[in-house]
Amino acid sequence: MELPISSRLTERSKRRVRVLHVCLIVTVIWNMFAIYKYFVDPFVQDPFFRRWKFFKYWITNEPLVVLFSLVFVSLNVCLYICTGFMIISPIVRTLWGVLKRYFPCRIRRRTWCFCNCSCKSLERILKGIHDSHCDWEPQRPDVLDDTTKRYIFSILNGCKEKLNIENMHYRLVGSSAEGLGKPYTVELNKGYLDPLGKFLLRFFCCCCPCSTAYTSLRTDFDIIIECDSSNTNINTFKLEHLRSENDTPGFVRLQCEETRENNHLAFLCKNVYAHNYLSSGLVRSNISDIVNHTSENELPSSRIFGIFKHPPVIELEESGPAVKLVTYPLGQAWYWNDDQKVVSFEGDIVFGIHYLQAWPSCAARWSSRPRFWPSANVVKEIFQSGFILVPKPSHNRTDMDDEIEWHISFSHCEMYLSTKIPKVAKACYLALKLVLKNHLAYHCDNLKTYYLKTILLWELEKHAEEFWSLENMVECFDCLLDSLIKCANEKKCPNYWIESLDLFEKMDRKDLSSLIDVFRKIQANPAPYIEDVGSMWC
Structure with a gap:
């Protein structure tokens, strides 16, 4: 339509x-x-x-x-x-x-203010994060504000109508749902009591000094609009695993077993290699179109009166399998520091197909490998929860293949595992996340926080529960940092679920090499890279 x-x-x-x-x-x-x-x-x-x-x-x-x-x-x-x-x-x-x-000196953000000096020891900083940033309530549908809920439901209803798929529901995943980040909307929620004052303060003072030591832990919403594989219009497609040597592990195709005339999703299919496949590209563009046509009255916007009732700037872009929607006030298009930006809402909206009671062969080793964590019962529950297909092609495909490949995602499994992560491990991860966002990201743009979470999950498997204790917190942080440095040196970071999938495969080797000198400095004195005295000014 x-x-x-x-x-x-x-x-x-x-x-x-x-x-x-x-x-x-x-x-x-x-x-x-x-x-x-x-x-x-x-x-x-x-x-x-x-x-x-x-x-x-x-x-x-x-x-x-x-x-x-x-x-x-x-x-x-x-x-x-x-x-x-x-x-x-x-x-x-x-x-x-x-x-x-x-300007290789990185003219943006807080590198101008970094003075390589911290008022606290590493142990004290880690314990501070442990006490104040590890008790964030994971974002669940029942704790969202009414405006955000209405917006998500408007997207959900639009998907049902335009994609011709019934019995769809949404799921919150990612850092905000795992308690590993604080979404922008929730952080600004208390400011709605005085929205005009907050807007004017940030509008006119967006480049003034403010304490941003931990604002890098803010994150966006990750929303999966999903349907089950048993859905009437979806169960006509069969999984076609890619087994060629040139194929990237973790990607599949969905081949239609019915004729085009009998297929209710024919408008989302493409004929490739003499077969009809459900097109990930067409699904992604349809989701983008649905998001782009939602009413402004349903946006989780800044509560400003008059012409500022809705945020003036609305950006929409396709990012991987997701459609990213960002709304923010006028004048916030560029920042002295990205973490100072005032965002009314930032969310990644993804379409997914959930295959229950099924487990992909490329991840078969995950359930059987020896580990300290998680427990056997948790492994069994995750194994039975299945996997989700999202519309994302592998990076080394032709234009034709880009339109029909789907990526195997375990985001719901990661959300469940996050409830089992020890608090000390979570604090060390958040500290390393600060290092990445405030320093490493300037030297390697493609270094993502998801890689840190992958390293965290691997290290949790390798160490007994007693290792992750308050008395051992500095060693725990060094363990995660050493593992990240090892991956950078070897230029290889295996996916936690699919070991044969290298997360660093598409990264620039020169960027990874440029991190070695930075890692050497961080290892010598990690404390200021987490909390520097200059961070309060930029």
Whole structure:
């Protein structure tokens, strides 16, 4: 079903941003004209206004007028800064690739403020994270605010209608659902009590100093809109495992066993190699279209009145198997520090097909290998929970194969395992996540937090439960860091579920090599790389 073009979120956002830009520029021009006519010109023409007696008279006899003038000047300074910031933002974003190439000193974020000095020891920092950041409540559907729930249900209903699939439901996965990160929407939820004040504060002061030592632990929502493989329209497809030497492990195709005339999902299929396959590319583009046509009234937006009732900037892009939706106030297109950004909502929406009571052959060794963790009962439960197919092709495929390959995901299994992770291990992981986001990411853009979680799961298997104790916390952190360094040196990081799948396979070897010197510095003194005294200023 085709939706009207005029209802697209991104197009409406662009129009609104243009209007606000024009209004702001007109306001600035009028403001500058008024200042010149009523303030600057009289001071230039009449010497009396430049005498001390004039100022003394107003300060003594009209203090309210003086106060009003100071406020007026302050607001004007903020207005000019804000206008300049918004004009510079798109320019910087456009030229960022060039700037990044010719300024290897990493001009963005807190590297300017890093002074390689910490007020606390590593053990004290880790215990602080253990006490304050390991008790985050995992995001479950029942704890979401009403606006976010309504938005997710609108996406869900759109998928049912457009994809012609009934009995669909949603699942929260990723760091926010695992308690390994704090989603933006939840963090800003208390600010809704005074939304205008919060908006103005961040709008005019988005590049001022603020404490961002742990804001790198903020994360987005990961939402899977899934249906079961037993669904009437899905069970007509059979799994076709890729067994060629050139095939990447963990990817499959879904071949239709019915004729195109009898297939209710024929509009999502492509004829390749003389067979009809469910197209991951068509499914992904349909999900993007559904998200792009949701009503602005259903967005988990910043609660601002008037024209700011909805966040002016709405960005939508396809990222891997997901459709990423980000909403934020005007003027936040570029930041002194990415972690200072004000985000009303950031979420990855993924379509998935859940195969219950089934386990892929490429991950067969996971259930039988020797381990200290998790327990045999947990392994059995995970094995019976099956796997999920998401619309993501392998990176080394042809354009034709890109449209029909599906990736095997175990995100629901990882969410269940996260409830079994010892608190000490979680604290060490969060500390390493801070190191990655605040330092390593500048040297290797493709280094993802998922790789850290993979390393954590591997190390949990290798060590007994007694190893992850408070008294042994520094050694636990060193264990995770050493494992990450080993993977970087060997340029190989096996997937936790599918050992033959190398997560570092598509990473630039030069980027990995550039991390070696950084790792050497971090190993010598890890504490400031987690919590540096300069972090409060950027």
